[in-house]
Amino acid sequence: xxxxxxxxxxxxxxxxxxxxxxxxxxxxxxxxxxxxxxxxxxxxxxxxxxxxxxxxxxxxxxxxxxxxxxxxxxxxxxxxxxxxxxxxxxxxxxxxxxxxxxxxxxxxxxxxxxxxxxxxxxxxxxxxxxxxxxxxxxxxxxxxxxxxxxxxxxxxxxxxxxxxxxxxxxxxxxxxxxxxxxxxxxxxxxxxxxxxxxxxxxxxxxxxxxxxxxxxxxxxxxxxxxxxxx
Amino acid sequence: xxxxxxxxxxxxxxxxxxxxxxxxxxxxxxxxxxxxxxxxxxxxxxxxxxxxxxxxxxxxxxxxxxxxxxxxxxxxxxxxxxxxxxxxxxxxxxxxxxxxxxxxxxxxxxxxxxxxxxxxxxxxxxxxxxxxxxxxxxxxxxxxxxxxxxxxxxxxxxxxxxxxxxxxxxxxxxxxxxxxxxxxxxxxxxxxxxxxxxxxxxxxxxxxxxxxxxxxxxxxxxxxxxxxxxxxxxxxxxxxxxxxxxxxxxxxxxxxxxxxxxxxxxxxxxxxxxxxxxxxxxxxxxxxxxxxxxxxxxxxxxxxxxxxxxxxxxxxxxxxxxxxxxxxxxxxxxxxxxxxxxxxxxxxxxxxxxxxxxxxxxxxxxxxxxxxxxxxxxxxxxxxxxxxxxxxxxxxxxxxxxxxxxxxxxxxxxxxxxxxxxxxxxxxxxxxxxxxxxxxxxxxxxxxxxxxxxxxxxxxxxxxxxxxxxxxxxxxxxxxxxxxxxxxxxxxxxxxxxxxxxxxxxxxxxxxxxxxxxxxxxxxxxxxxxxxxxxxxxxxxxxxxxxxxxxxxxxxxxxxxxxxxxxxxxxxxxxxxxxxxxxxxxxxxxxxxxxxxxxxxxxxxxxxxxxxxxxxxxxxxxxxxxxxxxxxxxxxxxxxxxxxxxxxxxxxxxxxxxxxxxxxxxxxxxxxxxxxxxxxxxxxxxxxxxxxxxxxxxxxxxxxxxxxxxxxxxxxxxxxxxxxxxx
Numbered sequence: 026x027x028x029x030x031x032x033x034x035x036x037x038x039x040x041x042x043x044x045x046x047x048x049x050x051x052x053x054x055x056x057x058x059x060x061x062x063x064x065x066x067x068x069x070x071x072x073x074x075x076x077x078x079x080x081x082x083x084x085x086x087x088x089x090x091x092x093x094x095x096x097x098x099x100x101x102x103x104x105x106x107x108x109x110x111x112x113x114x115x116x117x118x119x120x121x122x123x124x125x126x127x128x129x130x131x132x133x134x135x136x137x138x139x140x141x142x143x144x145x146x147x148x149x150x151x152x153x154x155x156x157x158x159x160x161x162x163x164x165x166x167x168x169x170x171x172x173x174x175x176x177x178x179x180x181x182x183x184x185x186x187x188x189x190x191x192x193x194x195x196x197x198x199x200x201x202x203x204x205x206x207x208x209x210x211x212x213x214x215x216x217x218x219x220x221x222x223x224x225x226x227x228x229x230x231x232x233x234x235x236x237x238x239x240x241x242x243x244x245x246x247x248x249x250x251x252x253x254x255x
Numbered sequence: 256x257x258x259x260x261x262x263x264x265x266x267x268x269x270x271x272x273x274x275x276x277x278x279x280x281x282x283x284x285x286x287x288x289x290x291x292x293x294x295x296x297x298x299x300x301x302x303x304x305x306x307x308x309x310x311x312x313x314x315x316x317x318x319x320x321x322x323x324x325x326x327x328x329x330x331x332x333x334x335x336x337x338x339x340x341x342x343x344x345x346x347x348x349x350x351x352x353x354x355x356x357x358x359x360x361x362x363x364x365x366x367x368x369x370x371x372x373x374x375x376x377x378x379x380x381x382x383x384x385x386x387x388x389x390x391x392x393x394x395x396x397x398x399x400x401x402x403x404x405x406x407x408x409x410x411x412x413x414x415x416x417x418x419x420x421x422x423x424x425x426x427x428x429x430x431x432x433x434x435x436x437x438x439x440x441x442x443x444x445x446x447x448x449x450x451x452x453x454x455x456x457x458x459x460x461x462x463x464x465x466x467x468x469x470x471x472x473x474x475x476x477x478x479x480x481x482x483x484x485x486x487x488x489x490x491x492x493x494x495x496x497x498x499x500x501x502x503x504x505x506x507x508x509x510x511x512x513x514x515x516x517x518x519x520x521x522x523x524x525x526x527x528x529x530x531x532x533x534x535x536x537x538x539x540x541x542x543x544x545x546x547x548x549x550x551x552x553x554x555x556x557x558x559x560x561x562x563x564x565x566x567x568x569x570x571x572x573x574x575x576x577x578x579x580x581x582x583x584x585x586x587x588x589x590x591x592x593x594x595x596x597x598x599x600x601x602x603x604x605x606x607x608x609x610x611x612x613x614x615x616x617x618x619x620x621x622x623x624x625x626x627x628x629x630x631x632x633x634x635x636x637x638x639x640x641x642x643x644x645x646x647x648x649x650x651x652x653x654x655x656x657x658x659x660x661x662x663x664x665x666x667x668x669x670x671x672x673x674x675x676x677x678x679x680x681x682x683x684x685x686x687x688x689x690x691x692x693x694x695x696x697x698x699x700x701x702x703x704x705x706x707x708x709x710x711x712x713x714x715x716x717x718x719x720x721x722x723x724x725x726x727x728x729x730x731x732x733x734x735x736x737x738x739x740x741x742x743x744x745x746x747x748x749x750x751x752x753x754x755x756x757x758x759x760x761x762x763x764x765x766x767x768x769x770x771x772x773x774x775x776x777x778x779x780x781x782x783x784x785x786x787x788x789x790x791x792x793x794x795x796x797x798x799x800x801x802x803x804x805x806x807x808x809x810x811x812x813x814x815x816x817x818x819x820x821x822x823x824x825x826x827x828x829x830x831x832x833x834x835x836x837x838x839x840x841x842x843x844x845x846x847x848x849x850x851x852x853x854x855x856x857x858x859x860x861x862x863x864x865x866x867x868x869x870x871x872x873x874x875x876x877x878x879x880x881x882x883x884x885x886x887x888x889x890x891x892x893x894x895x896x897x898x899x900x901x902x903x904x905x906x907x908x909x910x911x912x913x914x915x916x917x918x919x920x921x922x923x924x925x926x927x928x929x930x931x932x933x934x935x936x937x938x939x940x941x942x943x944x945x946x947x948x949x950x951x952x953x954x955x956x957x958x959x960x961x962x963x964x965x966x967x968x969x970x971x972x973x974x975x976x977x978x979x980x981x982x
Binding site: 035037074076137228234236 | 401404405408409410411493494495496498499585586587667670671672673674675676677678679680681682684694696809810982
């Protein structure tokens with residue numbers, strides 16, 4: 026699997042992502058600066074977390090205009106795999122690669138804590154190492170993670186099986202208390218129509234080593250390796 | 256404007272100090288020169304009241320690479336690596352403008368660390384805030400926490416630890432002390448001494464504006480009723496630019512372009528240029544027309560005194576200047592050659608073709624004021640014996656009150672606003688262990704870090720309080736299994752011109768020095784913040800201690816959470832010291848008595864024993880006994896593991912409140928599988944070890960009738976911040 030992690034000015038979770046990918050794939054990903062546009066030979070593009078351009082406009086809005094994003098759009102249109110986590114998810118929605126938007130957390134505060142996610146769609150390149158309905162833990166760390174889309178879009182995402190993960194309690198119930206940032210229908214992550222673009226707010230890459238408290242996030246990377254190493 | 260005595264006084268210089276300026280210059284100084292003298296000789300920059308005392312602190316050990324005097328302290332941590340760390344205050348700005356004051360405090364301390372070549376791996380902070388009942392406190396807490404989070408989260412350095420206390424003495428004067436820890440190769444440390452006549456002096460980072468002018472002087476005076484009018488002296492932070500600056504500087508540090516580098520912190524361009532040239536024994540010529548500016552028509556005075564954030568000054572090798580420029584272009588940061596190094600031993604500042612300042616550097620530093628201010632020792636308070644106080648309520652009720660009080664309640668509301676996991680190396684997050692533990696990327700090795708101080712002890716007995724602060728930091732590092740290595744201190748006190756305050760300062764230094772010596776725990780960096788007074792009322796003396804230790808294998812780190820079946824073993828002697836305890840304050844409404852005595856030999860012996868047991872793999876959970884005493888510590892371990900504890904009864908030789916809530920020092924609670932083995936080992940080491948209970952069930956119980964469920968404890972523990980902020 027040849028992965029590329031894009032670094033925008035203000036990106037800050039590229040190292041975490043590189044470690045998680047390296048651990049599962051056995052090879053280090055390429056680190057690309059946002060002005061580069063050559064994705065030849067790349068299987069997976071990752072837009073990691075951070076505060077691209079300081080999030081001084083809307084989160085992800087300026088990064089979505091970076092030179093690299095033209096190449097990422099073309100790559101996705103060719104059926105390439107694109108993973109956006111946290112700020113990366115925000116960039117994907119700003120770039121029009123995923124529907125909806127990430128608003129300020131309902132609490133209007135930055136939220137950094139572990140949340141529980143339920144796997145809503147297994148069998149994809151990102152989720153094949155989980156069973157449908159599995160619940161796993163992931164750290165979240167964001168101020169703008171409140172997923173929003175109109176009802177029509179949400180209905181379509183649900184009916185097409187494009188909701189990847191939902192915020193749940195430890196038992197797997199998607200109730201309001203588990204929905205820490207106020208997301209529509211507890212949605213934590215969504216797929217593109219071809220299931221090859223995934224955006225999610227929490228950070229599975231920060232929970233892939235028992236030393237850091239668990240390996241709950243590892244199946245995502247193991248899934249990718251299985252599909253993309255073939 | 257005439258730079259006369261009246262103006263000098265406005266700038267914070269005394270008549271005698273102004274006389275020295277006249278003598279050094281041999282004429283009336285220009286406005287810019289007076290500005291430079293006044294900030295360089297401010298308390299904040301010159302340490303004029305504290306220098307004589309700071310010299311008494313032990314600063315050396317075989318593992319110390321650079322002690323005080325550089326931007327931050329540097330210690331060897333093995334594997335050819337160095338830890339670079341420091342703690343610094345941003346107290347005055349944080350009262351005037353809590354968000355920006357706290358945010359720029361984080362930004363400033365980060366720069367002190369990465370300017371030496373380290374990638375920052377963790378931030379901590381120590382906050383002392385006013386009485387929650389004071390109407391201003393909530394807004395200050397909210398702003399400070401948002402500011403720390405807003406800055407640290409954006410730059411992508413995890414905020415992993417710290418402490419928060421409340422006391423009315425901080426009502427007009429909150430303390431915001433921020434600490435950064437970074438990692439560098441031990442053979443790639445960057446220093447600030449300029450060298451190379453003719454070498455370019457390069458300015459990088461944000462543009463200069465009019466913000467923060469005379470901030471260092473503001474930080475060297477007391478506040479009056481008009482303190483809010485000082486808001487324009489507070490700087491505004493831009494963590495995005497800081498993040499770019501970190502990446503650009505670390506990228507440049509991979510090359511051989513840098514001769515010297517220093518951040519522009521307090522007193523901005525003035526202190527950085529004066530210190531770099533002064534340390535190198537050279538001169539420096541600056542052309543302010545080349546300084547990147549974000550406001551029009553700035554004067555030389557304003558540019559030299561501005562404390563605009565996110566700026567660095569470097570001396571580069573001229574043949575590598577293009578390499579550096581390309582890196583800063585890549586990161587879209589300003590890069591400007593604003594001067595060069597000279598052989599004159601003077602700082603010469605030109606603006607619009609005119610010399611605005613011309614000062615000989617040697618007397619600017621050598622003749623900086625140095626005061627041996629008079630001291631009065633804090634009168635000793637008498638010991639309060641537990642049996643002399645009648646407890647007004649039962650032990651469980653007292654526990655419920657204590658665990659809910661602002662100084663002991665859950666800080667989750669605060670931690671949840673700090674990104675503690677970015678970087679992917681956080682082994683122990685806030686609240687999970689006595690110290691934060693962050694692994695070094697790619698290695699097994701990890702650093703443990705903590706901040707500690709018990710100001711009410713210092714108020715009662717500065718010397719004992721100073722020693723206790725160091726000992727508690729050492730104990731917290733030990734409790735996770737780390738070998739404590741070194742200390743950074745942040746001395747927060749009132750007006751040093753008052754002998755009582757200077758006496759507190761001297762006492763605290765004496766206690767700290769004794770503890771540092773006894774524990775092989777040198778001080779390698781620090782910061783002094785004086786004049787923490789509003790309308791004549793001083794804060795509690797607060798010598799905040801930041802400390803770093805090392806674990807050779809991160810997997811050996813343990814936390815406080817209990818698990819089913821563990822036996823709880825109390826290490827150390829319990830005499831029932833309730834003077835200055837939280838029990839006495841929260842339950843009896845009394846803030847009095849002598850603080851618990853600090854026995855440094857016992858600290859050392861007990862701590863070395865505990866660390867040995869942890870590293871031998873015999874301890875599953877460990878928690879030191881501090882604020883609130885034994886029962887609070889047990890309750891915190893129960894909450895950590897979400898598990899009950901059945902405790903043995905208190906010994907009849909002690910009053911129950913003395914046993915359960917006394918704050919005797921040098922104690923730990925260990926959760927172990929084999930208590931008999933542990934007691935055997937302890938006996939051999941001459942360490943008191945007593946089995947006090949066993950973990951299991953859903954309740955914390957002392958007896959059939961004295962019991963409380965962990966769920967109820969959790970509710971009480973969580974209530975304060977939840978109710979205060981309605982979350």
